[in-house]
Amino acid sequence: MPPPLLPPLLLLLLAGSARGAVHVNLTEGCQIIHPPRDGGIRYRGLTPDEVRSVRFLPFDYEIEYVCRPEREIVGPKVRKCQRDGTWTAMGHPSRCLRTCPKVHLSLENGQVAAGAMERVPVEGTWARFSCQPGFRLVGAARSNCTKSGRWSDPKPQCLPHRPLLR
Template sequence: MACEAVECPHPDPPLYGQLHYENAQYNSTVNYTCDEGYFLTGASSAVCLVDGTWSAPEPQCKPISCGPAPIPQFGMIIYNKIIRVNNIIYGTTGTYKCRPPFALFGKETAECTATGQWTETPQCKEVRCPPPENIENGYKDEPSQNLDFGYDAIIRYGCNGNYVLDGTQIVCQKNGQWSQKPSCKAPCSIDIKRGRILYKGKKLWIEDLKPNNVSHGEFVSVYCMDADRNCGYEALTQCLDGNLQIPTCFEEPSAALYSMKSGSLPSEIQQC
């Protein structure tokens, strides 16, 4: 006759958990733990009994859940996935938003943590901006009704005449100040009396540009002479808020040359 050690079936780890044991023989102990965000239901340990069974069935690891996220007054939360209100599990996140003129102060995103609690809830505080100022050479595009200059309010601007708007609008920010105002940029005149230009893809004699101005941001080319190669070439310049610099290579012809021998100008001869 021989004596053999009693041995229990080797246990399996629970889903979303682990087990810890040295062997499955009589009087051995197995310990169960769960992954972060899960809690154990059932016995956390079991002992191998003399009849070859474990003293407790294998436990389960179930996800930790939080209740609905706290909602600040005048605010709301948008969860990152479809949820059941009574089963918001660990790792679920949500994004807070406030109803204007209330602005969000604190973290925009909340998370259901491994403790079953939500991270810190932000606040919705009322924010108002002062009446917006006008801009030089422009106007505010305000609706006819009374405006409430609260958080996230938008004021749009326009420019007078042939001024060009740089930017479009201002927004009431959470610090109670408006965002940077746009500005109206001035047009430019082309300060040459005689010569040809390239503007919007067309070659024009300067006297045919009526009126003599181009808008802020637009490009114009004058024609310069490459004496070494005896050819003409375009020299580009840009209108920047009323200032258009004529390239230094440009030489304005005399009145006589312009009227009697215009075909010899850099704009009319072979281009480099």
């Protein structure tokens, strides 16, 4: 007796899996994704009950990441469901990082060079301090924004040089 015929879709899946080249999306839309740690997702036009009951969101639907207070999103803030069933920019993680006070980013009678900074100083941002001519730096020349949302060193000061006494 000949073997039963397999449905054409199953044959396509079996043939594709052997080569690893065929992607068949058996759903319409993108799977719900998880929010970043210390954050959430804003689902436009959906109630909390609808969000809990849905497993897939339609093509072209956009989600927006939001963070708890005193944290800032680093990475894509918005993701969109693409026609292939994936979300945009998933190779770039979105994280909610603690922010440090902006007061460290200005220095009276001096300059601050900030590095690794997003829109605001977050964990990993550093600040390098220097003084204008005629002033000397009192305190650390560099400070780092830490995981706890604090700068590693107090903000320094630029004080006037004292004339040498002879």
